[in-house]
Amino acid sequence: MKSIISFFIILTILSACRSRKSDLEEVIRNISVNDLENYVKELGSDRFMGRKPFTEGETITVNYLADQLRLIGFEPAFDGSYFQKVPLAEISSTVSEIAIAKSSKILLKLRTPDDAAIISPVLSNNITINEIDIVFAGFGIVAPEYGWNDYAGLDVKGKTVVVMVNDPGLYTSDITLFKGREMTYYGRWTYKYEEAARQGAAGVLIIHETTGAGYPYTIPRKSSLSPRLYLNDTTKNEPLCSFTGWLTSDAARKLFSINNLNVDSLRLAACNKGYRGFPLNLSITLEIKNDVRFSESSNVAGMIRGSAKPRECIVYTAHWDHFGIGEKEDGDSIYNGAVDNGTAMAWELAIGKAFSALRRKPARSIILLFPTAEEQGLIGSFYYTEHPVIPVENIVACINNDGMLPLGKMKDVTITGFGQSNLDSLVGKIADTQNRYVIGDPESHTGMYFRSDHYSFAAKGIPSLYAKGSTESREHGIEWTAGKRSSYIENRYHRPSDNYYPGEFNFEGIAEDAVLSFIVGYELAISDFYPEWRSGSEFKQLRNR
Numbered sequence: 001m002k003s004i005i006s007f008f009i010i011l012t013i014l015s016a017c018r019s020r021k022s023d024l025e026e027v028i029r030n031i032s033v034n035d036l037e038n039y040v041k042e043l044g045s046d047r048f049m050g051r052k053p054f055t056e057g058e059t060i061t062v063n064y065l066a067d068q069l070r071l072i073g074f075e076p077a078f079d080g081s082y083f084q085k086v087p088l089a090e091i092s093s094t095v096s097e098i099a100i101a102k103s104s105k106i107l108l109k110l111r112t113p114d115d116a117a118i119i120s121p122v123l124s125n126n127i128t129i130n131e132i133d134i135v136f137a138g139f140g141i142v143a144p145e146y147g148w149n150d151y152a153g154l155d156v157k158g159k160t161v162v163v164m165v166n167d168p169g170l171y172t173s174d175i176t177l178f179k180g181r182e183m184t185y186y187g188r189w190t191y192k193y194e195e196a197a198r199q200g201a202a203g204v205l206i207i208h209e210t211t212g213a214g215y216p217y218t219i220p221r222k223s224s225l226s227p228r229l230y231l232n233d234t235t236k237n238e239p240l241c242s243f244t245g246w247l248t249s250d251a252a253r254k255l256f257s258i259n260n261l262n263v264d265s266l267r268l269a270a271c272n273k274g275y276r277g278f279p280l281n282l283s284i285t286l287e288i289k290n291d292v293r294f295s296e297s298s299n300v301a302g303m304i305r306g307s308a309k310p311r312e313c314i315v316y317t318a319h320w321d322h323f324g325i326g327e328k329e330d331g332d333s334i335y336n337g338a339v340d341n342g343t344a345m346a347w348e349l350a351i352g353k354a355f356s357a358l359r360r361k362p363a364r365s366i367i368l369l370f371p372t373a374e375e376q377g378l379i380g381s382f383y384y385t386e387h388p389v390i391p392v393e394n395i396v397a398c399i400n401n402d403g404m405l406p407l408g409k410m411k412d413v414t415i416t417g418f419g420q421s422n423l424d425s426l427v428g429k430i431a432d433t434q435n436r437y438v439i440g441d442p443e444s445h446t447g448m449y450f451r452s453d454h455y456s457f458a459a460k461g462i463p464s465l466y467a468k469g470s471t472e473s474r475e476h477g478i479e480w481t482a483g484k485r486s487s488y489i490e491n492r493y494h495r496p497s498d499n500y501y502p503g504e505f506n507f508e509g510i511a512e513d514a515v516l517s518f519i520v521g522y523e524l525a526i527s528d529f530y531p532e533w534r535s536g537s538e539f540k541q542l543r544n545r
């Protein structure tokens with residue numbers, strides 16, 4: 001209860017304190033559509049070469065961000081530098097055809113990457129998988145709090161497990177099963193890879209299905225073809241599978257039909273608590289050649305020191321990286337990432353500019369962080385939370401954004417991870433003043449709360465916010481907005497067509513989001529308040545530690 005009361009106190013102070021209020025109003029007026037558009041136009045241009053870590057595009061991008069931070073009055077966050085070096089290993093995997101056999105007799109051949117998108121995360125050059133057994137392991141989940149263990153009684157050591165995407169809650173009408181349609185962390189491919197490795201499996205294959213994955217097969221297909229980055233943190237010794245990947249639903253259908261099994265029926269069966277997976281009495285053979293490079297990428301960050309409590313801070317995040325230059329589509333090979341993530345970098349810079357323009361500096365520090373290698377698994381933000389400039393327990397909150405669609409003003413503020421923390425109530429208060437309503441993510445089954453940089457902070461117990469207007473256009477309504485969103489996912493997301501489209505892009509909604517996110521950070525920065533996870537949140541116990 002205490003925290004809710006504190007919120008009202010904060011807001012009351014705010015409305016009572018005139019000078020502070022006019023200061024705030026003035027800087028809010030300066031969050032401009034023009035600024036946002038210019039940043040996106042610039043960051044989404046070909047000059048940045050798709051902003052890929054390790055490339056010339058990285059150098060251009062991080063220098064640009066450092067220049068912008070300097071221009072808006074943020075000082076370097078890392079001992080006089082805007083850059084934090086992040087040690088990485090880059091791996092490119094070339095994968096052979098896959099042979100599925102029964103008693104050494106080949107019954108099925110699968111092509112990569114059309115039937116299966118496979119990579120190897122290990123730092124060796126040659127990986128040979130020779131006739132190792134395949135085991136079906138349901139959803140591949142071990143979740144003690146739900147009394148769930150898909151690996152119970154299964155011997156998967158040195159074998160390949162095949163698992164379903166997402167979690168059982170998605171596929172039944174039972175809202176008490178996991179979190180119903182909302183994806184838990186157990187539904188993420190990253191989790192499934194981690195768990196399979198903990199169980200000692202040599203390989204793991206997830207059966208793709210578009211609703212459960214949240215994106216079409218073209219996404220893992222494409223990422224299996226490009227070099228991938230891993231944190232090269234030699235102090236950590238986590239188990240890894242020799243290979244990981246996805247099967248198309250069609251390839252999975254062929255695989256299971258060898259044993260007269262039907263994938264859809266198996267998925268439904270696996271939704272039952274106590275369901276037991278089984279060996280398929282089939283083996284898999286494939287070869288992987290890894291090309292490994294070691295290098296460093298950079299996180300970029302600037303800060304404004306707090307006037308009274310500089311060792312406490314609010315961190316804003318928007319990843320700078322994207323996919324660089326890759327497979328050509330319609331004559332275009334530059335993955336500009338104007339929306340993903342030019343828009344959120346613009347949002348963050350506009351917020352920074354507002355903080356910098358305040359006549360009365362907030363008590364707590366403000367950090368603007370642009371993490372690297374988000375697209376490769378939130379690597380830069382994870383590294384930052386392991387090596388923060390202000391200790392994790394003094395990070396009051398993380399406020400992140402990613403892939404903001406420039407669709408004009410929105411009636412909603414959609415909070416991904418709604419209900420996780422009492423930051424929701426603060427957002428609600430501010431949304432009211434913008435005549436907007438707050439809702440949870442209608443696509444929570446895609447697990448977005450685990451798919452952008454705020455998750456790295458949440459995983460360290462820091463209440464983290466990911467909120468933006470994305471559900472109901474003020475002018476065109478809900479259906480129009482849903483159409484725009486799915487057409488973006490279908491036609492532009494992670495493709496060379498994610499460009500800046502002058503005339504089409506309308507930044508008024510992003511400007512409102514920037515105002516809202518700025519005030520959230522401002523309220524926290526002038527108070528003593530530490531937001532809290534709500535009871536039932538999987539992150540609450542982490543903060544208490």
Ligand SMILES: [Zn+2]
Pocket residue numbers: 319340341374402403
């Ligand atoms: Zn993104």
